[in-house]
Amino acid sequence: MQWNPINSAPFDRDLEVAVIDHDGTHALVFPCRRVLYGWIKAQTSEPIENLRPTHWREWRKTT
Template sequence: MSNRRPGLPGVGGRPSNALKKMIQVKARADISLNGGGMWNPIASAPFGRNLELAVIDEDGLHALVFPCRKVQEGWRDAVTGVRVDIRPTHWRDWEAENRQAGSLPAPA
């Protein structure tokens, strides 16, 4: 009999590192970071607005330093119009001071 819990990928029922990071980002969605507005789940991102996006990469959690717009085929840089190949996890409205936001703090 296995001690794995259903729905938790990983070893012996423990969540994988990737899943832990996703859970941490989701938990951070309802707090304000770097003096900006509240983070929202990416599924609720609107079309036609300049947005600040949060992503996870091999170095951890980051807020992009340029505004993006949601389009039918994915995401575009709001300034240049160039397609951006990213898989963001959260969004909030872009504010000029967010340009210096950089990396999100590590989870506590």
């Protein structure tokens, strides 16, 4: 699946987000949701502090 720019991320949908940090680019291992005040973990609704994602794509459900 192709990555999209973070400014186009939809609200209230499970997303896979990626960040760029001192170790390079990597995707988070849990689904996230964009909300008005930032980002939350999709399964727990826990806010994710200091998250600055760079791109997103639909969360791929694994079975």
